[in-house]
Amino acid sequence: MxxxxxxxxxxxxxxxxxxxxxxxxxxxxxxxxxxxxxxxxxxxxxxxxxxxxxxxxxxxxxxxxxxxxxxxxxxxxxxxxxxxxxxxxxxxxxxxxxxxxxxxxxxxxxxxxxxxxxxxxxxxxxxxxxxxxxxxxxxxxxxxxxxxxxxxxxxxxxxxxxxxxxxxxxxxxxxxxxxxxxxxxxxxxxxxxxxxxxxxxxxxxxxxxxxxxxxxxxxxxxxxxxxxxxxxxxxxxxxxxxxxxxxxxxxxxxxxxxxxxxxxxxxxxxxxxxxxxxxxxxxxxxxxxxxxxxxxxxxxxxxxxxxxxxxxxxxxxxxxxxxxxxxxxxxxxxxxxxxxxxxxxxxxxxxxxxxxxxxxxxxxxxxxxxxxxxxxxxxxxxxxxxxxxxxxxxxxxxxxxxxxxxxxxxxxxxxxxxxxxxxxxxxxxxxxxxxxxxxxxxKNLPKDKDEDGIVDKLDNCPEIFGPKDNGGCPWGDTDEDGILDNEDACPEDAGPIENKGCPWKDTDGDGVLDKDDNCVEEAGTIPNNGCPEGEVTEEIQNNLNAFARTILFDSGTAMIKPESNTILMEIVQILKTYPSAGFTIEGHTDSTGGEDLNRELSEARANSVKDFLVKNGIDANRLLTVGYGESKPIFSNITNYGRARNRRVEINLID
CATH class of the missing domain: 2.40.160.40 (monomeric porin ompg)
Known part of the structure; x- marks a missing residue:
């Protein structure tokens, strides 16, 4: 039951x-x-x-x-x-x-x-x-x-x-x-x-x-x-x-x-x-x-x-x-x-x-x-x-x-x-x-060997998978710049990916590419980032020498005194304003001492000034140094005042 x-x-x-x-x-x-x-x-x-x-x-x-x-x-x-x-x-x-x-x-x-x-x-x-x-x-x-x-x-x-x-x-x-x-x-x-x-x-x-x-x-x-x-x-x-x-x-x-x-x-x-x-x-x-x-x-x-x-x-x-x-x-x-x-x-x-x-x-x-x-x-x-x-x-x-x-x-x-x-x-x-x-x-569907969705008779690359937008072929890199043609704004001219595959332009033809040119429409110089430079006027030249003559050295040496650093940095800023201009740094002494010794000392002092300028961003190729010793006095060496004025450094534009 x-x-x-x-x-x-x-x-x-x-x-x-x-x-x-x-x-x-x-x-x-x-x-x-x-x-x-x-x-x-x-x-x-x-x-x-x-x-x-x-x-x-x-x-x-x-x-x-x-x-x-x-x-x-x-x-x-x-x-x-x-x-x-x-x-x-x-x-x-x-x-x-x-x-x-x-x-x-x-x-x-x-x-x-x-x-x-x-x-x-x-x-x-x-x-x-x-x-x-x-x-x-x-x-x-x-x-x-x-x-x-x-x-x-x-x-x-x-x-x-x-x-x-x-x-x-x-x-x-x-x-x-x-x-x-x-x-x-x-x-x-x-x-x-x-x-x-x-x-x-x-x-x-x-x-x-x-x-x-x-x-x-x-x-x-x-x-x-x-x-x-x-x-x-x-x-x-x-x-x-x-x-x-x-x-x-x-x-x-x-x-x-x-x-x-x-x-x-x-x-x-x-x-x-x-x-x-x-x-x-x-x-x-x-x-x-x-x-x-x-x-x-x-x-x-x-x-x-x-x-x-x-x-x-x-x-x-x-x-x-x-x-x-x-x-x-x-x-x-x-x-x-x-x-x-x-x-x-x-x-x-x-x-x-x-x-x-x-x-x-x-x-x-x-x-x-x-x-x-x-x-x-x-x-x-x-x-x-x-x-x-x-x-x-x-x-x-x-x-x-x-x-x-x-x-x-x-x-x-x-x-x-x-x-x-x-x-x-x-x-x-x-x-x-x-x-x-x-x-x-x-269904008797048309063949599609590469299975890219494009039938073989319409596929330019029937055995290689590729998008419809390129006729069934994979995208190439015509200019060989590493950017596929479908993403390359200039497929026939090599260019960086940052510019979508196009080469950078130089609109003003000054040799500075537009991406680096601060004055794209106006020709300038490479040192001045593509902008034109002003002329070194007589007034600028006088200012340079006024600064340079106040540079102090330890007695009988080429060692620049620390209190002259402020003056030297002023000179650096003036030179950077004219990046393509060349200058000579001239060393001078009074008539005290032998002639050969004075020439060597004047050259050493000119090189000390150059070294300071280069260390602070001035291209060494723009600077020439020369030591004149006692040969170019601007005052009489008879008096203390005259000898003090003759011990100097001058910075002059190279024409």
């Missing part, structure tokens, strides 16, 4: 919380072809395929948040599930399983900017929601055959249906390196099976020996209370049930989406830098016009298990032992409407990083609705014409982190959103897998 009751409990309860994105990883591939219609119909446009035929693909998923296993250990012989599986009882444990089948489907290009797809799809999922973990533990307890269910409220929906759809996508905007695409899918829905149930204040106590059959034999009995609401498309629980597709179970649905792409190089290629996608899927419902809805008060005590076993169906059992409060014909099941956001970044040739968010648009309080879970995924991938590889990382609502892997190799695609995490975790609570086969027929 325990296992049978557990099965009935799941089936009565309680279905309905879809938790997985189908074909995770593969749908982000630009070569997913007609499969892309599942997440965003706009993505089938600008496909690399002329025709894409999906022969068949299936994606399956199972998840719970109560039991956890180590997959490696579980696959080995001798694994004891009851002893080794982890258990995580909550007040609202859930479990789910779903299958998504993409049947024969076709996608073909109508033109360069429009695409049409025809597709078939079958979808099924079943869940248990809001299940008290203590209930599962009680049923799972092998130490006793008795168990207790105390569920309060629970709800769910299970559903299987087929889709026959047509999708159309077109380019809305295509300019300025930006492309905007839009797409829409219209789907006819055929209901295959459905049931939903929800309970209010439900309790259920099973006593394995509660009914005395006489002769020492017993059977189970159960006592229950609360309200149970059930809806079903057919009496599928009857012993002689033979499945038939339900009549009058159909509907329509709509998917709509847009996609924005930024192509930094060429809009005529499929190589984008960024792609943003936004879509709303599964807007619609299926009307089960012949379906049955019933409400029961399940309050009763000591109901025999034998009565349950002898009933032809659960419906018969409920009607015989409980109070039917309401019964109606017909109900609707809403599809799992969702908002899908996608960001794809082509960060390097053939390498992409995809960020995806799927959000439900159906409230959790809506009993007659399928609903997806929130899922956020980040998928790096390698993508090429005949091969792609995906490594999705995802966080799923209520199931946490998972990591998977997938690939596309020619006509085959396969993968899983949780393959790696399933084997790496000691408490894995989910698993999914997908696989399929397709026939891809690529």
């Amino acid at each position: 325990k296992k049978n009751t557990l099965l009935v409990f799941w089936l009565l309860g309680i279905f309905g919380y879809l938790q997985s994105q189908s074909y995770i990883g593969f749908l982000s591939d630009n070569y997913s072809g007609v499969n892309a219609v599942i997440s965003n119909p706009a993505n089938i446009n600008s496909s690399p395929y002329k025709l894409d035929i999906n022969l068949g693909g299936v994606s399956a998923f199972a998840s719970n948040d109560y039991f956890g296993v180590n997959v490696f250990k579980a696959l080995k012989d001798g694994y004891d599930f009851n002893l080794e599986a982890t258990r995580s009882p909550l007040n609202d444990n859930r479990a789910t399983g779903n299958v998504d089948v993409l049947g024969p489907s076709f996608m073909f290009s109508l033109s360069q900017n429009s695409t049409l797809a025809l597709f078939t799809r079958a979808r099924f999922f079943i869940n248990a929601n809001e299940i008290n973990g203590e209930t599962i533990a009680s049923i799972d307890d092998d130490t006793t055959n008795d168990f207790t269910v105390d569920e309060d409220d629970f709800n769910g929906v299970g559903h299987a249906w087929a889709e026959f759809g047509v999708a159309y996508a077109t380019t809305i905007l295509n300019k300025n390196n930006r492309k905007l695409k839009g797409g829409i899918s219209l789907k006819y829905l055929k209901g295959l099976a459905s049931a939903y149930a929800f309970g209010e204040d439900v309790t259920f106590n099973y006593d394995a020996d509660g009914t005395d059959l006489g002769g020492g034999q017993t059977t189970g009995s159960f006592t229950s209370s609360g309200t149970l609401n059930l809806a079903r498309f057919d009496e599928f629980d009857a012993d002689n049930y033979d499945y038939k597709s339900p009549n009058n179970a159909s509907g329509f649905a709509l998917d709509i989406g847009v996609s924005y792409q930024w192509h930094p190089d060429d809009l005529n290629t499929n190589t984008y830098k960024f792609k943003l996608g936004l879509s709303v899927t599964d807007i619609g419902f299926i009307n089960y016009k012949n379906g049955v809805r019933e409400v029961y008060n399940i309050t009763n005590t000591n109901v025999s298990e034998e009565d349950y076993e002898n009933s032809e169906s659960i419906n018969e059992f409920l009607n015989n032992f409980y109070t039917r409060l309401d019964g109606r014909t017909g109900y609707k099941i809403d599809l799992p409407s969702a908002l899908n956001f996608n960001l794809d970044w082509n960060f390097r040739k053939n390498l992409f990083l995809n960020f995806n968010v799927d959000m439900p648009l159906i409230s959790t309080d809506r009993i007659t609705a399928n609903r997806i879970a929130n899922i956020v995924s980040l998928t790096p991938r390698y993508e090429s014409k005949w091969f792609s590889f995906y490594l999705p990382f995802s966080v799923v609502q209520r199931n946490g982190f998972r990591m998977g892997a997938g690939f596309r190799a020619g006509p085959i695609y396969a993968g899983s959103g949780s393959l790696i995490s399933a084997f790496a975790s000691n408490n894995n609570q989910q698993a999914d897998v997908y696989a399929g086969v397709k026939v891809p027929i690529y």
Whole structure:
């Protein structure tokens, strides 16, 4: 009775919380072809395929948040599930399983900017929601055959249906390196099976020996209370049930989406830098016009298990032992409407990083609705014409982190959103897998050997990657100045990078480049930074000599006295004002001493003055020194006054 009751409990309860994105990883591939219609119909446009035929693909998923296993250990012989599986009882444990089948489907290009797809799809999922973990533990307890269910409220929906759809996508905007695409899918829905149930204040106590059959034999009995609401498309629980597709179970649905792409190089290629996608899927419902809805008060005590076993169906059992409060014909099941956001970044040739968010648009309080879970995924991938590889990382609502892997190799695609995490975790609570086969027929695109976005017949350098602005050739450096021609303002004249590759001008032709010329429009001299110099006037000459004659030396030596430094610096400033003028520094003595000695002393003193001037910034080539000794007196050497005036230094302009 325990296992049978557990099965009935799941089936009565309680279905309905879809938790997985189908074909995770593969749908982000630009070569997913007609499969892309599942997440965003706009993505089938600008496909690399002329025709894409999906022969068949299936994606399956199972998840719970109560039991956890180590997959490696579980696959080995001798694994004891009851002893080794982890258990995580909550007040609202859930479990789910779903299958998504993409049947024969076709996608073909109508033109360069429009695409049409025809597709078939079958979808099924079943869940248990809001299940008290203590209930599962009680049923799972092998130490006793008795168990207790105390569920309060629970709800769910299970559903299987087929889709026959047509999708159309077109380019809305295509300019300025930006492309905007839009797409829409219209789907006819055929209901295959459905049931939903929800309970209010439900309790259920099973006593394995509660009914005395006489002769020492017993059977189970159960006592229950609360309200149970059930809806079903057919009496599928009857012993002689033979499945038939339900009549009058159909509907329509709509998917709509847009996609924005930024192509930094060429809009005529499929190589984008960024792609943003936004879509709303599964807007619609299926009307089960012949379906049955019933409400029961399940309050009763000591109901025999034998009565349950002898009933032809659960419906018969409920009607015989409980109070039917309401019964109606017909109900609707809403599809799992969702908002899908996608960001794809082509960060390097053939390498992409995809960020995806799927959000439900159906409230959790809506009993007659399928609903997806929130899922956020980040998928790096390698993508090429005949091969792609995906490594999705995802966080799923209520199931946490998972990591998977997938690939596309020619006509085959396969993968899983949780393959790696399933084997790496000691408490894995989910698993999914997908696989399929397709026939891809690529567009007859013009060849582009160097893949620079310029077809070979229009490419001046078909085997070397180059920009469109240079005819498909890499930029050269004609003047060999180290600056590529596309950045060189003077590509045929070598010049520095500071002047954008152009040689510096000399507007006034004075030999001083404009960048260094303080007088660009007026010819000058190099020493005067390109500006013209003034003439050394007689007045300037007199001032120089007036300063020079006051230079003091230690007696009988060429050592300049420190108090003369101020005078010498005045001379320096005058000479710097006339940077191209040359001067002689003349040394003179009085007649005291020998003639040869006086000449040597006068030369030494002239050189001491020159050394000071050079040390303070005067070009040595502008200065000549000469020692006249006593040969050029300006006063009589007879008197002390005259001799003092004859001991002098003069600085004169060289004509």
